Amino acid sequence: MKMANFDVVVPKLGESVIEVTITRWLKNEGDTVQEDEPLVEIATDKVDTEISSPVTGILVKKNFAEGTLVPIGKVFALIKTPDGINVPDPPPVIEKTSVAKPPFVSVEIPGSPASFSVHDDSSGTRFYSPLVRSIAQQEGITFKELELITGTGKNDRLTKQDLLNYLKNREATGSQPPMPAPPIAVSPETQQQVVPGNDTMIEMDRIRQLIANHMVKSVQTSPHVTSFMEADMSKVVAWREKNKDKFQKRENEKLTFTPIFIDAIAKAVMDFPMMNVSVDNTKIIVHKNINIGMAVALPNFNLIVPVVHNAHQKNLLGIIKTVNDLAARARVSKLVPDDISGGSISLTNLGSFGTIMGTPIINQPQCAIVAVGAIKKRPVVVESPDGDSIAIRPLMIVSVTYDHRVIDGALGGQFLARLVHYLETFDANQAI
Numbered sequence: 001m002k003m004a005n006f007d008v009v010v011p012k013l014g015e016s017v018i019e020v021t022i023t024r025w026l027k028n029e030g031d032t033v034q035e036d037e038p039l040v041e042i043a044t045d046k047v048d049t050e051i052s053s054p055v056t057g058i059l060v061k062k063n064f065a066e067g068t069l070v071p072i073g074k075v076f077a078l079i080k081t082p083d084g085i086n087v088p089d090p091p092p093v094i095e096k097t098s099v100a101k102p103p104f105v106s107v108e109i110p111g112s113p114a115s116f117s118v119h120d121d122s123s124g125t126r127f128y129s130p131l132v133r134s135i136a137q138q139e140g141i142t143f144k145e146l147e148l149i150t151g152t153g154k155n156d157r158l159t160k161q162d163l164l165n166y167l168k169n170r171e172a173t174g175s176q177p178p179m180p181a182p183p184i185a186v187s188p189e190t191q192q193q194v195v196p197g198n199d200t201m202i203e204m205d206r207i208r209q210l211i212a213n214h215m216v217k218s219v220q221t222s223p224h225v226t227s228f229m230e231a232d233m234s235k236v237v238a239w240r241e242k243n244k245d246k247f248q249k250r251e252n253e254k255l256t257f258t259p260i261f262i263d264a265i266a267k268a269v270m271d272f273p274m275m276n277v278s279v280d281n282t283k284i285i286v287h288k289n290i291n292i293g294m295a296v297a298l299p300n301f302n303l304i305v306p307v308v309h310n311a312h313q314k315n316l317l318g319i320i321k322t323v324n325d326l327a328a329r330a331r332v333s334k335l336v337p338d339d340i341s342g343g344s345i346s347l348t349n350l351g352s353f354g355t356i357m358g359t360p361i362i363n364q365p366q367c368a369i370v371a372v373g374a375i376k377k378r379p380v381v382v383e384s385p386d387g388d389s390i391a392i393r394p395l396m397i398v399s400v401t402y403d404h405r406v407i408d409g410a411l412g413g414q415f416l417a418r419l420v421h422y423l424e425t426f427d428a429n430q431a432i
Contacts, residue, residue, distance in 0.1 A: 006055050008077040013337040017044045019071045027059050048333045057081040152213050207302045218364045222403040226359040227412050231420040233375050233394045235428040259320040264422040266290050266311040272415040276344045278365040284406050293343035296330040304330050307343040357397040367403035
């Protein structure tokens with residue numbers, strides 16, 4: 001019988017994703033797979049997701065073991081389609097083995113006393129791709145300096161973007177990478193890292209390392225300024241209270257405050273488009289689309305920021321549906337790279353955990369992030385033509401943290417005031 005083979009390649013997963021790590025095979029060699037059935041779990045430098053089988057057939061070969069870094073477009077599996085259903089016994093399943101170490105590579109660096117070798121061995125040095133080595137050579141970066149740059153790739157691998165970000169920051173500030181901390185002793189009995197006082201040190205997982213690097217780079221890049229205002233949420237609270245049960249029964253989804261915040265941010269950004277910007281060296285990029293990232297806390301206490309794309313083009317129901325979908329998929333690791341890319345301004349809801357206000361860190365390369373605190377009932381002075389009175393109102397502190405390189409206090413303050421205005425004048429009679 002004629003055999004029909006189908007090569008399964010790593011699909012394109014977003015503009016900035018050039019490689020993936022195979023974290024777990026969901027099928028063994030010899031298993032039957034259906035079209036669109038999950039085949040393998042992969043991780044990128046942005047998100048964890050699955051790759052599904054594009055055809056129905058039998059998985060006869062897995063080209064890469066778990067833990068292997070695979071470029072976009074590379075064939076990672078072979079499936080025999082129904083034309084070749086009679087196949088010989090499948091080869092043994094690939095065991096979880098480490099990737100073969102690259103050969104020793106010598107790189108000449110201008111201005112250095114001699115060539116240096118870049119390799120990946122027990123000495124702690126890393127493998128550097130030909131592109132990274134070429135950029136380092138052109139920019140006159142010594143091997144010692146290269147080794148100290150934080151990498152965001154698999155196993156602390158230095159990516160092209162890591163190196164370009166470092167060069168941009170070095171050119172702007174003249175800074176050098178920090179010296180590594182002295183090694184911490186490892187207990188031979190438990191193989192756990194320990195610190196004085198018998199405290200236990202645990203290794204950051206991949207997502208936490210990415211968050212840590214991203215936060216440090218943001219503070220090093222942008223001078224952060226935060227402005228605060230208080231919003232009377234009476235109309236918003238009354239509307240949600242009136243509609244949440246009906247919406248739950250009709251849509252089988254929760255009606256939260258987050259979509260209302262995103263809708264108000266989109267309206268305020270339309271009034272002040274210079275809040276919807278990013279910086280490229282000495283140029284300001286004004287983004288046409290208002291793509292609002294929303295911080296989502298994961299069950300493992302990590303954080304991810306899916307994006308509501310084109311929020312200004314959606315009505316409130318559309319935003320509610322998008323927010324609920326993104327939040328649900330984020331908590332079960334079902335986001336794809338496009339879900340967390342392209343954000344132009346962000347929102348973090350600190351009030352979800354009872355916090356009344358905060359000063360979040362900007363999600364680079366954006367230039368602003370809005371934070372909302374818990375809604376609390378408090379006595380306030382209410383002004384009216386008949387005189388002032390004291391009343392109880394549900395109040396919320398709203399803040400905006402912005403990049404002072406391109407956003408001054410006047411613009412930040414006007415934007416924040418407009419955002420509060422949209423929250424306080426919310427139409428409590430609108431249908432959904």
